[in-house]
Amino acid sequence: MIKTATIRDKSESHYSPGQLVEAFTHEASRKICKLEIVDVEYVTFKQLKRKHAKAENLPFVFMLKWIVRKIYPTEQSLCFIRFKVVGDES
Numbered sequence: 001m002i003k004t005a006t007i008r009d010k011s012e013s014h015y016s017p018g019q020l021v022e023a024f025t026h027e028a029s030r031k032i033c034k035l036e037i038v039d040v041e042y043v044t045f046k047q048l049k050r051k052h053a054k055a056e057n058l059p060f061v062f063m064l065k066w067i068v069r070k071i072y073p074t075e076q077s078l079c080f081i082r083f084k085v086v087g088d089e090s
Contacts, residue, residue: 005055005082007048007064009072013079015040020086034087041080052080 015021019037024030043052045068053064068078 003055003057004084005052005080007052007056007068008079008081009075010077010079013040013042013081015079015081021083033085035083036086037081037083039082041082043078043080045076045078048078055080055082 015037017037017039021035021037023032023035025032045065048061048065048068050061053059053061056064056067058064058067068075072078
């Protein structure tokens with residue numbers, strides 16, 4: 001399984017379906033690929049379910065919630081952004 005979504009807070013929720021964006025590694029800021037935004041869903045922390053975890057390539061929702069809390073310790077309103085790869089790094 002591959003990652004097909006990401007979760008962001010309100011400050012990074014400016015994406016819309018059909019938008020093309022470039023993906024970069026966090027560590028080295030190296031371009032990985034081009035993505036097309038498929039869907040944007042606004043959810044609360046409590047609304048996160050297994051489908052959200054699976055899209056993040058995680059087997060269980062408790063793992064997703066743990067990771068989200070490490071990144072966003074108090075945020076309740078989140079943005080679930082689904083995407084598909086449409087181009088490689090070249």
